[in-house]
Amino acid sequence: MTMDQSSLAFRAYVSRKQSLVVIAALAPMLTGMGWTLVVNSTHPLGSRLFFAAVLGLFALVLVGPVHRLVTQGPILEVSVDGFRWRGWSTETISWDAVERWKTTTYFGIRYVTIWLHEPHRHRSTTAARWTQGVNAWFGHGDISLTGGGLNRSSDEVIRAFKQFAPKTFLGR
Numbered sequence: 001m002t003m004d005q006s007s008l009a010f011r012a013y014v015s016r017k018q019s020l021v022v023i024a025a026l027a028p029m030l031t032g033m034g035w036t037l038v039v040n041s042t043h044p045l046g047s048r049l050f051f052a053a054v055l056g057l058f059a060l061v062l063v064g065p066v067h068r069l070v071t072q073g074p075i076l077e078v079s080v081d082g083f084r085w086r087g088w089s090t091e092t093i094s095w096d097a098v099e100r101w102k103t104t105t106y107f108g109i110r111y112v113t114i115w116l117h118e119p120h121r122h123r124s125t126t127a128a129r130w131t132q133g134v135n136a137w138f139g140h141g142d143i144s145l146t147g148g149g150l151n152r153s154s155d156e157v158i159r160a161f162k163q164f165a166p167k168t169f170l171g172r
Helices: 016-039 045-070 129-137 154-164
Strands: 010-012 076-079 082-085 098-106 109-116 143-145
Touching: 010 154, 016 045, 076 154, 109 154, 129 143
Parallel strands: none
Antiparallel strands: 010 076, 076 082, 098 109, 109 143
């Protein structure tokens, strides 16, 4: 199924400004820590390798913002056909596949949380696949998305779901 291309669909794009702010904040910090703990360090080699590994894991946080800088087109689309969030996969998930959805606030961040009838049919093709089990464990559905990193706010994302999602979902 393809996303409805009408002008009625809600579309959100990557906020390059937010991505640049994250990169500008984290890159110098990681570089400075790498310089003092690994490169110009008096610690034994084993400690330096440990610090390098830890910093490497923290540096993975930068992969998302860097990837978003080169992402073209809408990252989230919501229409009468369903929704497509490229942070999850390139697939449009039809409203028939959605069991229910609701808004959730967690640590002060507003999310749209989505439960699917058959989550195994709509697995993530991105790094977000690692969050699916954690989301379910916390009771946050199968997919959680926010306005963070987008050029649209969480409130606008929520309004789009309210506008396009069926008012009631039929059980299967």
